[in-house]
Amino acid sequence: xxxxxKHNVSVAVGASAIAYCYFGGRTSFxxxxxxxxxxxxxxxxxxxxxxxxxxxxVEPEPVEKKKxxxxxxxxxSGCCSNKKDANDKAKKSCKCGHKKNTKESKTVxxxxxxxxxxxxxxxxxxxxNSTKDNSFPIAVDFTQSFKPKKTxxxxxxxxxxxxxxxxxxxxxxxxxxxxxxxxxVIDPSTVKxxxxxxxxxxxxxxxxxxxSSLQGASLxxxxxxxxxxxxxxxxxxxxxxxxxxxxxDDLDDFFVNLPSSENNQINSLYILVIPSYxxxxxxxxFLQTLQENFYDWxxxxxxxxxxxxxxxxxxxxxxxxxxxxxxxxxxxxHWLSKxxxxxxxxxxxxxxxxxxxxxxxxxxxxxxECLKDDNPIVYQYEQSDxxxxxxxxxxxxxxxxxxxxxxxxxxxxxxxxxIKQMVSKNSPTFKQLKKQGYHIVGSHSGVKICxxxxxxxxxxxxxxxxxxxxxxxxxCMELTPSLACSSKCVFCWRHGxxxxxxxxxxxxxxxxxxxxxxxxxxxxxxxxMRGVPGVVAERFQxxxxxxxxxxxxxxxxIMYPYINRFVELLHEKEITSFLVCxxxxxxxxxxxxxxxxxxxxxxxxxxxxLRKVDRxxxxxxxxxxxxxxxxxxxxxxxxxxxxxxxxxKGFNMGDISAYADLVxxxxxxxxxxxxxxxxxxxxxxxxxxxxxxxxxxxxxxxxVKEFAKELQRRGLDYDLAAEHAHSNCIxxxxxxxxxxxxxxxxxxxxxxFELLNxxxxxxxxxxxxxxxxxxxxxxxxxxxxxxxxxxxxxxxQKKQDDSSQVDTNMETTIKPGNDITDKMITTNEVKAxx
Ligand SMILES: Cc1cc2nc3c(=O)[nH]c(=O)nc-3n(C[C@H](O)[C@H](O)[C@H](O)COP(=O)(O)O)c2cc1C
Ligand code: SF4
Numbered sequence: 001x002x003x004x005x006k007h008n009v010s011v012a013v014g015a016s017a018i019a020y021c022y023f024g025g026r027t028s029f030x031x032x033x034x035x036x037x038x039x040x041x042x043x044x045x046x047x048x049x050x051x052x053x054x055x056x057x058v059e060p061e062p063v064e065k066k067k068x069x070x071x072x073x074x075x076x077s078g079c080c081s082n083k084k085d086a087n088d089k090a091k092k093s094c095k096c097g098h099k100k101n102t103k104e105s106k107t108v109x110x111x112x113x114x115x116x117x118x119x120x121x122x123x124x125x126x127x128x129n130s131t132k133d134n135s136f137p138i139a140v141d142f143t144q145s146f147k148p149k150k151t152x153x154x155x156x157x158x159x160x161x162x163x164x165x166x167x168x169x170x171x172x173x174x175x176x177x178x179x180x181x182x183x184x185v186i187d188p189s190t191v192k193x194x195x196x197x198x199x200x201x202x203x204x205x206x207x208x209x210x211x212s213s214l215q216g217a218s219l220x221x222x223x224x225x226x227x228x229x230x231x232x233x234x235x236x237x238x239x240x241x242x243x244x245x246x247x248x249d250d251l252d253d254f255f256v257n258l259p260s261s262e263n264n265q266i267n268s269l270y271i272l273v274i275p276s277y278x279x280x281x282x283x284x285x286f287l288q289t290l291q292e293n294f295y296d297w298x299x300x301x302x303x304x305x306x307x308x309x310x311x312x313x314x315x316x317x318x319x320x321x322x323x324x325x326x327x328x329x330x331x332x333x334h335w336l337s338k339x340x341x342x343x344x345x346x347x348x349x350x351x352x353x354x355x356x357x358x359x360x361x362x363x364x365x366x367x368x369e370c371l372k373d374d375n376p377i378v379y380q381y382e383q384s385d386x387x388x389x390x391x392x393x394x395x396x397x398x399x400x401x402x403x404x405x406x407x408x409x410x411x412x413x414x415x416x417x418x419i420k421q422m423v424s425k426n427s428p429t430f431k432q433l434k435k436q437g438y439h440i441v442g443s444h445s446g447v448k449i450c451x452x453x454x455x456x457x458x459x460x461x462x463x464x465x466x467x468x469x470x471x472x473x474x475x476c477m478e479l480t481p482s483l484a485c486s487s488k489c490v491f492c493w494r495h496g497x498x499x500x501x502x503x504x505x506x507x508x509x510x511x512x513x514x515x516x517x518x519x520x521x522x523x524x525x526x527x528x529m530r531g532v533p534g535v536v537a538e539r540f541q542x543x544x545x546x547x548x549x550x551x552x553x554x555x556x557x558i559m560y561p562y563i564n565r566f567v568e569l570l571h572e573k574e575i576t577s578f579l580v581c582x583x584x585x586x587x588x589x590x591x592x593x594x595x596x597x598x599x600x601x602x603x604x605x606x607x608x609x610l611r612k613v614d615r616x617x618x619x620x621x622x623x624x625x626x627x628x629x630x631x632x633x634x635x636x637x638x639x640x641x642x643x644x645x646x647x648x649k650g651f652n653m654g655d656i657s658a659y660a661d662l663v664x665x666x667x668x669x670x671x672x673x674x675x676x677x678x679x680x681x682x683x684x685x686x687x688x689x690x691x692x693x694x695x696x697x698x699x700x701x702x703x704v705k706e707f708a709k710e711l712q713r714r715g716l717d718y719d720l721a722a723e724h725a726h727s728n729c730i731x732x733x734x735x736x737x738x739x740x741x742x743x744x745x746x747x748x749x750x751x752x753f754e755l756l757n758x759x760x761x762x763x764x765x766x767x768x769x770x771x772x773x774x775x776x777x778x779x780x781x782x783x784x785x786x787x788x789x790x791x792x793x794x795x796x797q798k799k800q801d802d803s804s805q806v807d808t809n810m811e812t813t814i815k816p817g818n819d820i821t822d823k824m825i826t827t828n829e830v831k832a833x834x
Pocket of ligand 2: 485486487488489491492553554555556582
């Protein structure tokens with residue numbers, strides 16, 4: 001308002017006051033009306049006739065303003081406010097309008113009608129400036145005022161927050177709130193409704209009861225909860241479904257995308273029965289995935305808002321783990337709520353040692369009551385949730401920066417805040433692996449004598465690697481420096497008990513320690529063979545000098561951070577290295593040093609099939625595999641490379657042309673095709689294979705013949721080279737290993753070490769050896785010096801047919817039931833050997 005305006009208002013107010021005192025009542029109101037009309041009219045006429053009015057716009061002379069560098073209110077030497085005014089006083093604010101070094105908080109009425117409290121470090125200056133310039137509307141950035149405050153350095157408030165509330169319904173009173181709803185009514189205005197209110201009845205949802213279990217309690221409890229709910233809540237629309245978390249191929253199917261239902265009309269409600277383990281367990285991976293999803297910018301930050309609700313039932317042992325009682329259940333609850341899930345009932349914490357089933361029933365009864373209640377449930381969104389997430393975000397970033405090197409020093413963990421052992425001695429996984437015959441070395445490595453080592457010791461046959469590559473099974477040690485894997489292959493023997501992870505997240509043992517103790521463990525197991533009938537004395541003796549190390553067994557050896565040093569140590573002891581990797585870790589593959597033979601598992605030829613067969617943890621598993629193939633064809637081209645195909649009927653035997661594409665890309669020296677072996681169906685169902693999925697040898701040979709044809713049709717020079725019919729294994733080799741019409745798929749080990757010790761560069765072409773006649777494709781591949789044994793009553797006819805395969809050059813062998821007692825091993829021989 002200008003000066004004239006202000007003057008008119010004063011006159012009007014004065015006149016009205018006098019008129020009221022003098023005339024009173026209506027007359028004074030009439031007078032005020034006349035004065036106001038005059039004021040408005042004269043102002044309008046004045047303005048519209050002004051030369052600077054909108055009708056007669058006169059552009060002001062452009063004045064070049066001096067460049068002013070804004071200090072943002074911080075002051076400092078460059079700030080104009082440091083210049084003194086005429087009275088030699090420092091100015092309080094600089095030209096940009098920022099108050100100098102003063103933080104003020106004022107309540108500013110905004111034109112929108114809201115009243116917001118904003119920190120005026122910036123805004124006041126803007127307003128002042130804008131007012132001077134007459135440039136409305138005022139540009140006030142108040143978005144900052146809603147930004148969660150950084151809480152770095154501030155101690156996290158870990159005290160529990162009550163975050164479930166019950167919205168008062170029209171006909172409900174305070175008394176209506178039953179014991180099953182121990183929850184305060186909250187002010188709905190504090191609720192972020194976009195992510196909160198469930199309007200649907202909970203009983204109309206499809207209930208999923210997830211569990212994770214190492215010893216079976218959680219499975220039992222999950223079923224108990226299911227039965228209780230089914231019995232107590234008559235109106236449940238759908239029967240609850242119990243699901244093992246470890247069996248879910250892709251957790252995203254449930255925790256990023258919700259289960260698909262008819263036209264997406266059915267809501268889902270999750271109940272999670274979660275045990276706790278202070279040792280490494282599959283839950284660690286589940287928790288890691290939830291956390292990663294929360295921080296993954298590609299994923300909607302609150303994917304679980306579409307759930308009608310969730311609740312967690314924790315199982316634990318309060319007596320033995322008082323400080324960590326049900327800690328993983330609480331963590332699961334935390335991440336589900338962070339992902340937008342609406343907690344419909346508080347986390348149950350049950351000590352299975354002291355409370356058990358009765359407490360489970362109590363918890364599930366109260367949950368039933370809660371499900372029956374058709375009042376909408378509200379999740380109270382707390383601003384502090386955002387603050388926490390900010391803090392955690394920066395913590396997570398810090399963790400990312402933490403290198404494996406930082407957590408290991410002389411094999412000891414130096415930052416042991418949350419780093420577990422992969423397989424600690426008191427864990428159920430350890431016990432299970434022991435039962436399966438593994439010798440666990442340190443906390444993440446294992447050795448096991450495979451059946452071919454035993455068989456070769458007894459002269460009853462050796463492994464396919466002897467036929468194809470010249471490995472002596474009785475001198476071979478099968479070892480893995482990482483019992484954990486980044487896949488959950490359907491044909492894997494581990495049946496889902498081993499730890500899984502995309503990256504190394506455990507304590508690390510030193511390579512020297514692993515090798516020394518692996519050899520000790522291996523020799524101890526060989527020693528146990530001394531009393532086994534049929535063991536060949538010479539082979540037994542030689543077995544105490546390991547000549548080969550198959551880095552495979554279970555798990556993913558290349559995940560071990562010191563894999564290169566470990567291989568070097570093997571070579572120093574003149575032990576060859578056969579490294580098998582699952583094509584999911586391109587970086588360590590690229591950095592891998594020389595190995596005797598480098599395998600890459602190609603478990604399926606297409607993205608879809610690979611997902612089904614390997615159930616990989618990585619989302620970009622296909623790209624990772626292709627990247628690994630490129631590395632084989634470039635940086636690692638000097639190595640003796642092998643594609644390992646494991647054929648599983650109904651999973652990966654359909655698309656030969658797609659396999660050929662991969663061969664073209666990776667250009668391996670050899671392609672080893674092997675029918676999957678049946679390792680039993682797991683109780684948990686984590687291994688879905690049955691005998692129907694195991695191909696017959698004939699099916700494997702047909703596949704390989706077609707494969708060779710397809711490769712040749714593309715001008716790729718591969719052909720059938722060798723076989724080990726007994727284990728359904730056939731070798732396709734590149735024709736560069738065929739010299740003068742003869743195959744050279746075997747390895748000259750002495751030459752390999754000679755080249756290695758020379759320090760010169762060498763390639764796969766420099767240490768090949770001739771494939772013996774018996775190993776060539778079509779000749780069966782049963783190694784001479786062995787006697788084939790059939791199980792009682794099985795294939796009597798076959799025994800006669802195969803008798804021709806038993807070589808006359810046999811080493812001293814003892815067949816079961818054969819009384820060549822003079823060839824039996826004496827105690828002295830054993831002592832000498834050990
Ligand atoms: C090696 C080991 C570690 C455990 N660590 C914890 C723990 O840290 N906190 C806890 O509350 N319970 C702990 N427990 C107890 C289990 O969580 C409890 O027995 C649970 O019922 C096991 O469920 P499951 O049989 O489904 O695997 C541990 C049990 C074992 C064997
Ligand atoms: S890569 Fe090997 S250890 Fe890992 S899951 Fe597959 S078969 Fe098992």
